[in-house]
Amino acid sequence: MNMQFAIAYSWPMPNARALIAVVDDEAAVRKAIARLISFAGYEVVTYGDGAQFMQSLALRRPQCVLLDLHMPVMGGAEVQARLAACGDPLPVIVITGQDSDQTRDRVLACGTSAFLRKPVDEQVLLDAIAVALSKGVGDPC
């Protein structure tokens, strides 16, 4: 697995430098999404799987996480479960290719900010991030 801890895209947008984490096992996907949202003025950090992301939380805490569900080592569902287990209020946006209604209901039931289906449109994604950020960032675990 490609160990890509943090690739930050810089784009001049001084009024909003919120840090967004992108967690996806597919390098092409996480790079493209990171590239796209960096144009909206966010600082972006990417991870190849849930375990890497969980480890990174102690060092650098994002304001929102875009989370894929199917990943080796640790999938999105487990990340959410762990966050919930320690009461972490970090806003989570799930972006997945799995589009069954059961998955969606299960994901939304555990306090997920948004459930987006791949491929995701720019505007839908940015709106979901804006909503998530507006909920405010709670304390870390």
Added chain:
Amino acid sequence: MSWIDIAWPMMGGASLTLGLIHLVTWIQQHGRHERLIFAIAAFAVAILSVLELQAMRADSPDEHARVLRWGYLVLTPLMIAFPLFVRVRFRAGRLDLLVAFVVLRLLALVANFVGGANLSFTEIHAMLPVAAWGGAHVFVPIGTTNPWVVLAHVAVLLLIVFLFDAQREVRRRGDDDEYRAARRVCLGMIVFLLTAVGSAALITYGQLQLPFIVNPPFLAMLAIMSYELSSEVVRGAATAQRLSRSEAMLRESEQRSELAVQAARIATWSWCAADGQIALGDRGRELFGFAGAQQVDLERFLQRIHADDRECMRSVFDPTRQGEPHFECEYRVMHEDGSIHWVATRGRTQHDPNGLPVAVLGASLDVSRVREAEHESNQQRSELAHLARVATIGEMSASLAHELNQPLTAILANSQAALHLLGGGPEHRAELEETLVDIAASGKRAGEVIRRLRSMLTKSGPQHRPLDLNHVVSEVVQLYRSELINREVVVELELLPELPVVLGDRVQLQQVLLNLVINACDAMDHGGQGRCLSIATAIDPEGNALVSVRDLGGGIAADQLERVFEPFVTTKSDGMGLGLSVCRTLVREHGGRLWAMNHPGGGAVFQFTLPAQAL
């Protein structure tokens, strides 16, 4: 007229008849010279019987002496005929004895004419009337014994030695039947010779007052010889009977084979190098599509065979072809109406001593129906494999959707980012370029997923090409990757880099592996010790490529290890139970073997072998 006047002519007549019969037989059966010799002896005995009767009735010494002299003349060929008969019939007897005997007989004959009244007497003084048995009267000669008669007696002794020697020689050869015949003839001849010659000698030396009566013993000797010749006829008749019986059996067997050939609708044909024509029966003409009575030469015959299949049959008639005379060919026959028939032919080539084919015999059978059925069954198998593949693809549709979604997600996000970069001015050119490169890469990846999917769904028949099984394994894992992640199954690959290349259809082998992988994942859904799937490639002891797929599920009950390969046997609620049965068929069609077993460390292992491609 006494009984003698009846008996002697009867003996003469009997001898004459026997002689004539054997003379005619000799003429018909050329080369059987013993019959000619017998005929001569019989004629001599016939003449002798007349002379003997005359001698008995002769009342003057002169007449008696004259009759006796002529009697000795006739006796000479008769006496020579006996040893000749033995020598010709049994190919036995010493030649030197025979020659000496003949010489002595001829000398005696000379003495008969020059040394007195005849060979017996130098002079006959008187004729003595004697009353014979049965009231008959005969005359007996009284005279002086001719000393030359000893020549005849010595000759008879030589003849007896010759006959003894001849039957001993035949005995040494070890053929019991032949020895019995030789003994019968030789000892019979000796007994009757002694009777005839002994009585004559006693009369000659005046010890016995009787007429010369040699005819009955000679007739007995003829009877012995005749018996020998006719037993040959009897043996010949028995042989002829056996021959005719075996001919009848042969005819019956021929009729039986003909019936079998007709019932089996087999067409027999033959080719003869001498005229170059193919001889076909009605069934053959029908099978090869030749009308009525038209002549069929080799070239016309071969032209009926489809050009692609002709070589096998042409080689049968090839003069340079050596060795195995039997042949077997299967080919298409094209009739003039355009219909095509599959024909199977078996046959045999006959070669001359130089090894050139002189004749070819063939039996041909229309096997079109068998071929059609085979073709149909192949097609059905191929369709079943395709259906199973479609079903498998259906099972992994979620995975495939995910596989397509990933590149599409990247493409969409990247192209929207590129639009921003386009509006951002020339300083973003480098990043724009990189983004476009990423889009292209994702597009290719999506294309690859579609290509794999299409090849799995293709309905075309199998195409066997050299394949690296490790590559097939990697492709299948890639195809099922997202499903594996989704099902939280960890894959361990242990691929042998030096795996031999196999000849196979990539899609079918992917199908087999995919089925085994999906089954392994399903097995681990229903309990077991973990969620690890191991796929390994190796070389088996016979040098075949071996692929093992192991799961950590609950394993398979021992009595089910074979049953799982039967069609419609399934443990899944949503499966048709065709997967493994189709897999086994596919592997078999590749010349390999697929089987299941339980791993000692838990879980089931499915293994299949494929023969390494011959280099």
